[in-house]
Amino acid sequence: MKKLLLDLCSKLEGRGIHEIIDRLKLYYRYLITVLFYKPFIGEMGKKTVIYSPIRFTGLKFIYLGAKVTIFDGARIEVVDRYGNQRFSPCLKIGEGTSINQNCHITCAEEIVIGMNVLITANVTITDIIHPYDDINVPISRQPLITKKVYIGDETCIYQNAVILPGAKIGKHCIIGANSVVNIQVPDYSVVVGNPARIVRQYNQMLQSWEKIYQ
Template identity: 45%
Template sequence: MLLIYKLLNFINIKWYRLKAIAWYYFLFKKIGKYCLILKPTLITPESISLGNNVFIGWKARIEGVRKYNLKEFSPRIILNDGVSIQQNIHLTCAELIEIGKNTAIAANVTITDIHHPYDDINIPIEQQDIKTKPVFIGENCKIYNNSVIMQGTFLGRHCTVGANSVVSGKFDDYCVIAGSPAVVLKRYSFEKQAWLKTDPKGNFIEL
């Protein structure tokens, strides 16, 4: 039974990899080699550029928003080489979302560059014009389950985001952040060659 399961899994992966080459190649803005996309719920390939070896898990919603109300947008979603995304990603983009090389995103994560303002209380929120700010996630990051990456977030290289975090703002390289709202908990010290605790702003705490 185990051998049969492994064989079926192998055939399944080969099928989805072939589909990425034969089908998505003509639809995506750009698609690199050895990409694997497993049964997305919603995907707008004309807004998406994939590097090599990108993995997108089951039930992904990766959506470029080209028009909202009467305003038109030119969304760009860039997943660089080696990005891996587990199931149920919810990514919506009207301007720019870029994810750096070899960054891994766990299940049920939300990433958006869109904000729904409530400027006019006489109009329902969903009917008001959206505002956008680009999102950038650096290379070699790890974003754990159920986290939300808000519009305008800049996440440096080699950062870890704890599960269930709500991330907004700018974070330097080599940070461990968590919470709602997320703050810096640790940062790597090249001087001491260790991860050291910090205050919420990322300043090392003297021990």
């Protein structure tokens, strides 16, 4: 604790009041993360900070790399049982990834989010399907179907996008705002729309981004 305080004092030296307040808030949230989240999470790297999630369940099935940030209002639910069903879920979030305000992640099988991924506000990511086959049983009570989700390193997912079960997104991709993705997206691609479609890809030979006409 003494080392942490000395480190804080050295970093605050010469800074303005607003910057000092922001830095103090960050250190406070880091302290809360270490004391109240880290003991219960499956694995957590250094300098990871969790702000104030609305809901955060199944912590022992969550594996966070170093320098992960989960901002206010996130709803992260890792499900190991649903009615009579039992699951062995795994949510992995790589180093340097940022999950912004009001994101909703639900996982009952496996969701892997790579390193240095930016997930902006109001994004939904799920590996869970609620079937509706039996009209005599409420949809919310029918057995879940799951499909793994993968999001590659350095990808940016913009506001209100929905990443559905079975989606596999490559490295360094752009997922446009309001997109709904349930496809496989190659590395270095730009995806937009509902349903999502690829509109640009990086051509390694020409070393340039090219339009894709679909």
